[in-house]
Amino acid sequence: MKDPILETRNLIKFFGDVLVLDGVNIKVGRKTITLIIGPNGSGKSTLINVITGFYPATSGQVIFEGQDITKKRPYQIYDLGIVRTFQTPQPLKKLTVLENLLIARKHVGENVISALNYKKWSEFEDELVERAFKILEFLRIDHLWDEESYKLSGGQLKLLEVGRALMTEPKLIIMDEPIAGVAPALAHEILKRIVELKNKGITFLIVEHRLDIALRYVDYIYAMASGKVIAEGSEEEVINNPQVVEVYIGGG
Amino acid sequence: MIYGLILNILLWFGFYLIISLSLNMEYGYGGIPNFGKALSVLVGAIVAGGVVTRILIYIYHIKIGIGGFSTATSAVSNEVTTLIAHNPLLGLALFLLTLILAIIIGCIAGAIFILPSARLKEDYLAITLLAIAETFTMICYYNQSIIGGYYGVSVPDFLAFIHTNRGVVFTGIVLLIALITFIFFERLMNTPYGRLLRAMRENEDVIRVYGRDLMKVRVMTMAVGSGIAAIVGVLLSYYTLRVQANSFMITGRTLWTFYPFLIILLGGASNNKGTAVGTIIFVTVMEVIDFYKTNIVSFLHLPVEAVWLEYILFGIMMLLILYYKPEGILPEKPIITPAIKKAYETKKVSKKGVREEY
Numbered sequence: 369m370k371d372p373i374l375e376t377r378n379l380i381k382f383f384g385d386v387l388v389l390d391g392v393n394i395k396v397g398r399k400t401i402t403l404i405i406g407p408n409g410s411g412k413s414t415l416i417n418v419i420t421g422f423y424p425a426t427s428g429q430v431i432f433e434g435q436d437i438t439k440k441r442p443y444q445i446y447d448l449g450i451v452r453t454f455q456t457p458q459p460l461k462k463l464t465v466l467e468n469l470l471i472a473r474k475h476v477g478e479n480v481i482s483a484l485n486y487k488k489w490s491e492f493e494d495e496l497v498e499r500a501f502k503i504l505e506f507l508r509i510d511h512l513w514d515e516e517s518y519k520l521s522g523g524q525l526k527l528l529e530v531g532r533a534l535m536t537e538p539k540l541i542i543m544d545e546p547i548a549g550v551a552p553a554l555a556h557e558i559l560k561r562i563v564e565l566k567n568k569g570i571t572f573l574i575v576e577h578r579l580d581i582a583l584r585y586v587d588y589i590y591a592m593a594s595g596k597v598i599a600e601g602s603e604e605e606v607i608n609n610p611q612v613v614e615v616y617i618g619g620g
Numbered sequence: 621m622i623y624g625l626i627l628n629i630l631l632w633f634g635f636y637l638i639i640s641l642s643l644n645m646e647y648g649y650g651g652i653p654n655f656g657k658a659l660s661v662l663v664g665a666i667v668a669g670g671v672v673t674r675i676l677i678y679i680y681h682i683k684i685g686i687g688g689f690s691t692a693t694s695a696v697s698n699e700v701t702t703l704i705a706h707n708p709l710l711g712l713a714l715f716l717l718t719l720i721l722a723i724i725i726g727c728i729a730g731a732i733f734i735l736p737s738a739r740l741k742e743d744y745l746a747i748t749l750l751a752i753a754e755t756f757t758m759i760c761y762y763n764q765s766i767i768g769g770y771y772g773v774s775v776p777d778f779l780a781f782i783h784t785n786r787g788v789v790f791t792g793i794v795l796l797i798a799l800i801t802f803i804f805f806e807r808l809m810n811t812p813y814g815r816l817l818r819a820m821r822e823n824e825d826v827i828r829v830y831g832r833d834l835m836k837v838r839v840m841t842m843a844v845g846s847g848i849a850a851i852v853g854v855l856l857s858y859y860t861l862r863v864q865a866n867s868f869m870i871t872g873r874t875l876w877t878f879y880p881f882l883i884i885l886l887g888g889a890s891n892n893k894g895t896a897v898g899t900i901i902f903v904t905v906m907e908v909i910d911f912y913k914t915n916i917v918s919f920l921h922l923p924v925e926a927v928w929l930e931y932i933l934f935g936i937m938m939l940l941i942l943y944y945k946p947e948g949i950l951p952e953k954p955i956i957t958p959a960i961k962k963a964y965e966t967k968k969v970s971k972k973g974v975r976e977e978y
Binding site: 420422441442443444446447451452454458459460461462463464466467470471472473474475476477478479480483484486489490493494496497501511513514532536 | 807808811812813814815816818819822823825826827828829830831832833834837840841843844890952954955957958959960962963964967968969
């Protein structure tokens, strides 16, 4: 693969004595959608948590745009243009949908001293609100803008997660099961939006279980089992791989 | 009689409004369970009784004799009070200097106070803050060189030039400072900073994903909260003209940590107006019980002193609020910045409570 935006090199992660990632090597091509599949416990979510700095890696490297980011903390990784969503949506429950989006961007008015000087941040705040409404319209949840986010349904929360990630103008969005528990019609909607965004130049790394829906939208697939990458390639290459069939169907 | 009751209600309303607003920022907005709130008040009292008095002792060349620091403060307080009686400006300067020093030292102390625990999750944070505050209070109690320990210290009366109605003037000053504090917090919270604090309370992981250094936000918030709370320590010291470490032991924990939490839960966390409403209700109940305690005892034939009734009642009140109305009297509202205000005016506002399925 030419010019990968993200690369992991022999990533190993132990939880105590349990080996969760066993030398994972993946590459995510710029402006593509890369999918990671694998049964429960294969280490997909751990991989994301290690990449985004939530868990420290035991050994190995994470390279983003040629820079080693293995030891960086989550808030430093944000500054590089990487943003992630969570397996279960993490809305800021008591905040409105609009506020949930606004929080995604670092703000000049977030410091005690600058906050008191309204002039200093009002303009940026105007821009943010405008941008937030555009994103809400794009995701078709703009009619909910002033609702507290705990009132949203499961599917709407997934969209909110996507919207919050988009607010940051990221280079890479890492999504942990964006369509888990979402009705098929909405799942297709979400993935279509993701493809649209890919065409606008954003790279996606997605972990997903629901292959029936997800496979047709993605460019490259990694299959994981027991902390290892067992297959990679295009849709056909991966789902016809005997090892993948084995772990998914269960060695019949 | 009743006039004294009203004056007392107003005075304590002022004290409690200042400290509750600062706790509301830390806990109501930011979700930092500051169980060591009383420490900030103690810091303010230390500035009035331990720092400013030392400066005065130095300026007026008072000898620290056999009675130690505690006795020396009595001497210097008498002298300075006499001077202030003929020179109001000196009194005001002394008061302002103490306030500013207390805010600065309070900020620094607050920032240092949270440093050891800033990386902890909420439950552990609460316990650690409580433990640090208790330890520090103990040190002040047993070490007489800070604020005289058990014996306490005297502070000069900055209002010595007022001969009648000192209580009224003092209450007026406290209320004025409380009003300024209220405006300050209303302004500070209706900004992206207030929004970030609420977001931090709701979910720390999200804030980390979106690039914020939690530690920095917590340290900043505790610095401001403690700086403001230190004002209460100064006001209290000048109210009683004494600073005594033992008033920050068991009663201090109740008065300056438990009660502010009760006020916030009563009025509505993360809402400054709610805090004000909670404060006035709480203080009125507290003062009325205190005022009529002998009548209550004889009327109800209580086997105990009525002051204990206060603790029982407030304990029950807290449980009832948490059980039946956890959002408080005035519930939380979104942060209103100018841009968001415009959105509420121009965009279609959805019917509240309607859940629309996608």
